[in-house]
Amino acid sequence: MALEIKNVSRTFEGSMKETLKDISLSVEQGEFICVVGPSGCGKSTLLNIIAGLDFPTDGEIFLDEKKITAPGADRVVMFQEHALFPWLNVMENVKFGMKMMGVPKEEQNRRAEHYLKMVQLWEFREYSVHEISGGMRQRTALARSLCLDGPVLLMDEPFSALDKQTTNKLRADLERIWEETGKTVIFVTHSVEEAVFLADRIVVLSDNPGCIKEIFQVGLPRPRRNDAVEFLEVRHNILSCVEREVEKFAKEEYDHEKMA
Numbered sequence: 491m492a493l494e495i496k497n498v499s500r501t502f503e504g505s506m507k508e509t510l511k512d513i514s515l516s517v518e519q520g521e522f523i524c525v526v527g528p529s530g531c532g533k534s535t536l537l538n539i540i541a542g543l544d545f546p547t548d549g550e551i552f553l554d555e556k557k558i559t560a561p562g563a564d565r566v567v568m569f570q571e572h573a574l575f576p577w578l579n580v581m582e583n584v585k586f587g588m589k590m591m592g593v594p595k596e597e598q599n600r601r602a603e604h605y606l607k608m609v610q611l612w613e614f615r616e617y618s619v620h621e622i623s624g625g626m627r628q629r630t631a632l633a634r635s636l637c638l639d640g641p642v643l644l645m646d647e648p649f650s651a652l653d654k655q656t657t658n659k660l661r662a663d664l665e666r667i668w669e670e671t672g673k674t675v676i677f678v679t680h681s682v683e684e685a686v687f688l689a690d691r692i693v694v695l696s697d698n699p700g701c702i703k704e705i706f707q708v709g710l711p712r713p714r715r716n717d718a719v720e721f722l723e724v725r726h727n728i729l730s731c732v733e734r735e736v737e738k739f740a741k742e743e744y745d746h747e748k749m750a
């Protein structure tokens with residue numbers, strides 16, 4: 491599904507500044523977009539608005555020309571916290587969302603098996619949540635999200651609480667799954683390296699207010715190696731862009747303090 495973000499701005503009640511200002515972006519069906527930028531620049535706010543969990547003060551978002559006004563089955567959100575139910579086992583957790591959506595039992599079983607195999611957890615389906623590692627929990631959450639079969643996957647720093655080795659493994663898994671399923675992915679991350687590993691395009695947000703500062707087309711062949719010279723070059727360019735933003739923000743804070 492194609493996503494069209496048109497002049498989206500968001501100001502929170504009681505706030506003196508716009509969190510997001512005039513964001514416009516066209517995302518093609520099956521594209522992998524990463525959003526990076528300084529802490530607090532509005533990445534999660536943008537994702538929440540696309541999810542229909544929050545609303546723009548100005549502007550509109552369209553999914554295949556249909557305006558987004560609420561959460562919907564066409565967009566599945568996955569957060570940093572896996573939010574699994576500790577009293578359910580892996581399989582039951584994966585089926586939970588489908589149950590809530592009234593998916594017939596046979597279809598629940600079919601999808602749960604398919605996606606648990608895809609995330610390599612089929613052998614662990616009877617394990618309870620406390621018996622599996624953090625990475626396996628996040629893979630359970632990923633299988634649960636994939637089972638909902640939404641064409642758009644919205645991911646808010648899904649791997650940031652995990653150790654480096656597990657994160658690297660999950661990134662590679664996600665890339666493979668994205669290639670297999672053809673979903674449109676919007677992925678928020680603090681890690682420029684993660685963005686260069688995963689994205690077709692990387693959107694850098696500026697801070698205060700959150701605007702699109704630059705959009706990078708990554709263009710490196712997949713699978714990508716984070717020690718390849720080309721990878722490091724792209725990473726360096728984007729990092730400089732984000733760091734300039736952080737420096738600008740720090741200077742503004744400093745000037746503000748001086749004037750106070």
Ligand SMILES: Nc1ncnc2c1ncn2[C@@H]1O[C@H](COP(=O)(O)OP(=O)(O)OP(=O)(O)O)[C@@H](O)[C@H]1O
Pocket residue numbers: 502503505509527528529530531532533534535536680
């Ligand atoms: N519900 C809300 N009410 C008021 N202000 C909010 C609300 N949600 C977010 N904000 C403010 O909007 C700004 C952007 O927050 P947001 O979480 O979108 O940034 P972020 O770029 O995702 O941050 P981080 O990288 O630290 O996760 C922050 O100043 C935050 O305090």
